[in-house]
Amino acid sequence: MNTAGAQLAPVLNAGGPQLAELLWRTEGRLAEIAGGHGDALGRHAAGTLSAGGKRLRPVLVFLCAAAAAGDGQPAGPRVIAAGAAVELLHMATLVHDDVLDAAPLRRGRPTVYAEGGRDAATATGDLLFSRAFAELAATGSAEAVAALSAASSALARGELMQRADAWRPDVSPERYLERCRLKTASLFEASCRLGALFGERAELAPELGRFGERVGLAFQILDDVLDVSGPTERTGKPRGADLLDGTVTLPLILARERDPGLGELDLRAVAADPEGLVAVCERITATGALDESRRRALAHVESAKDALNAIELPNRAHAALELVADGVVERYA
Amino acid sequence: MNTAGAQLAPVLNAGGPQLAELLWRTEGRLAEIAGGHGDALGRHAAGTLSAGGKRLRPVLVFLCAAAAAGDGQPAGPRVIAAGAAVELLHMATLVHDDVLDAAPLRRGRPTVYAEGGRDAATATGDLLFSRAFAELAATGSAEAVAALSAASSALARGELMQRADAWRPDVSPERYLERCRLKTASLFEASCRLGALFGERAELAPELGRFGERVGLAFQILDDVLDVSGPTERTGKPRGADLLDGTVTLPLILARERDPGLGELDLRAVAADPEGLVAVCERITATGALDESRRRALAHVESAKDALNAIELPNRAHAALELVADGVVERYA
Numbered sequence: 332m333n334t335a336g337a338q339l340a341p342v343l344n345a346g347g348p349q350l351a352e353l354l355w356r357t358e359g360r361l362a363e364i365a366g367g368h369g370d371a372l373g374r375h376a377a378g379t380l381s382a383g384g385k386r387l388r389p390v391l392v393f394l395c396a397a398a399a400a401g402d403g404q405p406a407g408p409r410v411i412a413a414g415a416a417v418e419l420l421h422m423a424t425l426v427h428d429d430v431l432d433a434a435p436l437r438r439g440r441p442t443v444y445a446e447g448g449r450d451a452a453t454a455t456g457d458l459l460f461s462r463a464f465a466e467l468a469a470t471g472s473a474e475a476v477a478a479l480s481a482a483s484s485a486l487a488r489g490e491l492m493q494r495a496d497a498w499r500p501d502v503s504p505e506r507y508l509e510r511c512r513l514k515t516a517s518l519f520e521a522s523c524r525l526g527a528l529f530g531e532r533a534e535l536a537p538e539l540g541r542f543g544e545r546v547g548l549a550f551q552i553l554d555d556v557l558d559v560s561g562p563t564e565r566t567g568k569p570r571g572a573d574l575l576d577g578t579v580t581l582p583l584i585l586a587r588e589r590d591p592g593l594g595e596l597d598l599r600a601v602a603a604d605p606e607g608l609v610a611v612c613e614r615i616t617a618t619g620a621l622d623e624s625r626r627r628a629l630a631h632v633e634s635a636k637d638a639l640n641a642i643e644l645p646n647r648a649h650a651a652l653e654l655v656a657d658g659v660v661e662r663y664a
Numbered sequence: 665m666n667t668a669g670a671q672l673a674p675v676l677n678a679g680g681p682q683l684a685e686l687l688w689r690t691e692g693r694l695a696e697i698a699g700g701h702g703d704a705l706g707r708h709a710a711g712t713l714s715a716g717g718k719r720l721r722p723v724l725v726f727l728c729a730a731a732a733a734g735d736g737q738p739a740g741p742r743v744i745a746a747g748a749a750v751e752l753l754h755m756a757t758l759v760h761d762d763v764l765d766a767a768p769l770r771r772g773r774p775t776v777y778a779e780g781g782r783d784a785a786t787a788t789g790d791l792l793f794s795r796a797f798a799e800l801a802a803t804g805s806a807e808a809v810a811a812l813s814a815a816s817s818a819l820a821r822g823e824l825m826q827r828a829d830a831w832r833p834d835v836s837p838e839r840y841l842e843r844c845r846l847k848t849a850s851l852f853e854a855s856c857r858l859g860a861l862f863g864e865r866a867e868l869a870p871e872l873g874r875f876g877e878r879v880g881l882a883f884q885i886l887d888d889v890l891d892v893s894g895p896t897e898r899t900g901k902p903r904g905a906d907l908l909d910g911t912v913t914l915p916l917i918l919a920r921e922r923d924p925g926l927g928e929l930d931l932r933a934v935a936a937d938p939e940g941l942v943a944v945c946e947r948i949t950a951t952g953a954l955d956e957s958r959r960r961a962l963a964h965v966e967s968a969k970d971a972l973n974a975i976e977l978p979n980r981a982h983a984a985l986e987l988v989a990d991g992v993v994e995r996y997a
Contacts, residue, residue, distance in 0.1 A: 375824075423790075424790075427786055427787075427790060430786065431782065431783045431786060447827075448827075449764065450764045450823075450827045451824060451827050451828075453760055453763065453764060453786065454760075454820050454823040454824045454827065455820075455824065456790075457756075457757075457760060457789075457793070457816070457819070457820040457823070458817060458820035458821060458824065460790065460793055460794075460816070460820075461793075461813050461816035461817040461819075461820055462813075462817060464797050464809060464812070464813040464816065465810065465813035465814060465816075465817055467809075468806050468807075468809035468810035468813050469806075469810060470806065471806040471807075472806055473801050473802075473803065473804040473805055473806045473809060474801075474804075476797060476800075476801035476806060476809045477798065477801035477802060479797070480794050480795075480797040480798035480801050481798060483790070483793070483794035483797065483798075484791060484794040484795060484798055486790070486794075487787050487788075487790040487791035487793075487794055488791060490783075490786075490787040490790070491708075491784060491787045491788065491791065494781075494783045494784055494787065495784075
């Protein structure tokens, strides 16, 4: 189930035929990679690779490459490689997350974990990790590989931090934000940096990277709001699913400040009781913490736009990047 | 428990103070990396990183760098980075293997899996993967990153192949050898290639890579022989442990040709019965399949030496590399 269409349509319009072509060629490259590693990857990863998704990270690569190209000339195969690499890395983490969560479904399809078991899914994730780096190394840019490996380290550290903080009653908003930066925003940032590196104005990489990081923070916060607010038909998960493995996110962190009783709950007991979980979601909502969380996410979107305004970009690229930032919010409107 | 000393002592003597210094500096770099990622990696990976092991892959990097240096000048920090990278990648696969095998101990220490659980161990493995690429990307050589990512893909494909072939009665010797190439020899090969790349005679990379690949094949075959032959005091595992997860290796493959009854056994039933497992090991031994497997491993060692003889190397580097090849055999003598 590709749920991307609705939010990305304006971006695709703004990006024009060039963006659509890059995305199309990236799909082709991902399919080649899936088919090029024998039965094992063919069977397990091809499904994951072809299941789609928003392709939001490749979109960031391509729009930033266009932004840094200056004269709007067609981007070369290095940009496709970067788009494929960030998507491969993203999918590697999804495959491993599904192992950790013992998840049966993702995007409406059985996960690699469900089809192949824990062992095959762990190895498939490792293979997707490896292919991400192989794809980018083929561009000949060690700087690009360094950007991807920084993001890859951050993703893993974010995952470790999340597991270390599980069930803890005292996670601060600052620590939560650092976790979002590590586990989500780092790859958004790297996607933008890679685009800039492969454009003609690599000096834009820091600002475009900042733009990506802030969009990523907003994306993660809004995702965490949606987990509490529902509706479950949109998330495909029960309300409060993050709490099932003890993940404490911004809505609960802020709600505890307003309703101290929430801070005294035994989260393991809450997680074990589906009705109790819904009641806690309602109680969080009643404090106004969801609105405050959304407000903070929007502030990150505005801050992302500020990063764009700090540099000179072609109008069309600037507009398309703003639409991506707005699309992240739209997704949750 | 570092069991390397005995076999590597002649290599260290032949490599001289330069090799010892490189290994020492690599330990320092690994400790820095372990300490540089916050509590999470600090706690889980530092133990793994400091637990030692043979450091055989860094040794190959350094000896091949010396072989390709020509004038024997001290190797730069890029060689240390390559040595650290191959060890980090190796350790990443060990951490993930321990998750898949639910292994409590490795090298006499509790595994990350045992100490931190499945989630932490999966993320720690991912982090070690990422750091391997980050370390190598910092050298600025995309060619080096490409060599590592090729190996990393091969390791994961080998793991997938092993799981796909589990319990199958019809694994051919050729397919077994391909699995050894993927899951073991590929990283030996990459280690040698990286050494050559960072020496002054990068054109030696293909031959030195071939040397590494053949040493790796011998290493894996002899490891598989030891699994059947024991003694368990040396392996730290019960005899026939590979069969516990259905891994069929060369001794059993060859023994089935000589004792067809072995081919009709229900391997799952054998694995479920500790006494039956020992009996199967004895039956494999009785066919002479262990001797034949050792003979094939030795042929790979000879073939590795042939690869060395095909190129002009400084005498001292040549001698040290031959000692590594012999050391792999000694280990199992």
